[in-house]
Amino acid sequence: MEFVSRRQPRTAWIAWLDSWVADVRVQGLTINTIEAWWYEVSHFAIFSRKDHDGILGIDVVAYLGRGVSNAGMRVGRNALASFSRWAVRTKRLSHDFMTDVPRIKRDKHKQLPAPPIARDLGLSSTDWRVRLMVMLAADAGLRRREICQVRTNDVIEDAMGPSLVVHGKGEKDRIVPLTDLLATEIRSRPKGWLFPGEHGHLCPDTVYRLVKQVTGWSPHLFRRRFATDLWHATCDVAEVQALLGHESLATTQQYIFSCTEDNRKAMKSLDRYRYHAYEG
Incomplete structure (x- = not known):
């Protein structure tokens, strides 16, 4: 049985999931991607309350439309598409239940970062988990x-202060400096998972739900708040890229939100430069 510490679907799904995971493992996917995909398919199995041979496209549409972000829907669709293709290829299913599921376009619009008042709401929450989740994102x-x-x-601690080893996408760890307050909050919790759950650690959907219920904003938009504030503080997009764990600089630039006031400041700086360069 794969990922035994996580909540498992009904017995009828387990053998299929194990065989599918073995197949995608051979394809060379990272363990983080495999676990994320396994979670999506197993969560879909629980959500749909159906056996694998009774799945229809409308079941997938209902699952994807349950209220997660555009990126979350894309991950779910990719995972279920992989599972369905594998089931057809191995003759476990006679039809691809993803055929009638619409593709999900990548969201190319810049999303507004969570406002400072939302961070304040999170930090004043009586639920210590929400406080820490908001701090880790923002x-x-x-x-x-x-x-x-x-x-x-x-x-971890070095001469410069506390930092966190972040286990990022593609099995790529990165080191992120922490404030003394956040480091102290984390160290004050019992050893092990910071957010323990019934089957190991809490799942990403639970993190999303807890933060959204208290603040009205998703964890991803607090991550954008971090990126935007860091950019304004440093004007160093490469530093923002490193701390966010992005491979592409173009992806990082989508996280940095510039408002009209920022653009006006830039234009005034241009005017000052031209005055001194051309007329001074």
Whole structure:
């Protein structure tokens, strides 16, 4: 049985999931992607309350439309498409239940970062989990999947102060400096998973739900708040890229939100430069 520490679907799904995971493992996918895909398919199995041979496209559409972000829907669709193709290829299913499921376009619009008042709401929550989740997203730039995988011993210390070893996408760890307050909060929790759950650590959907219920904003938009504030503080997009764990600089630029006031300041700087360069 794969990922035994996680909540498992009904027995009828387990053998199929195990065989599918073995197949995608041979394809060379990273363990983080495999676990994320396994979670999506197993969660879909629980959500649909159907056996694998009774799945229809409308069941998938209902699952994808349950209220997650555009990126979350894309991950879910990719996972279920892989599972369905595998089931047809291995003759476990006679039809691809993803045929009638529409493709999900990548969201190319810049999303507004969570406002400072939303961060204040999160930090004043009576639920310690929400406080830490908001701090990890807004003050350290973690993704929700990275948040749920934090262990208390991931906090390290050097001459410069405390940092966190973040277990990022593609099995790529990165080191993110922490504020003293956040480091102390993490170290004060019992050893092990920072956010323990019934089957190991909490799942990313739970992180999303808890933060959204208290603040009205998703963890991803607190991550954008971190990126935007860091950009304004440093004007160093490469530093923002490194701390967010992005491979592409273009992806990082989508996270940085510039408002009209920022653009006006830039234009005034241009005017000053031209005055001194051309007329001074």
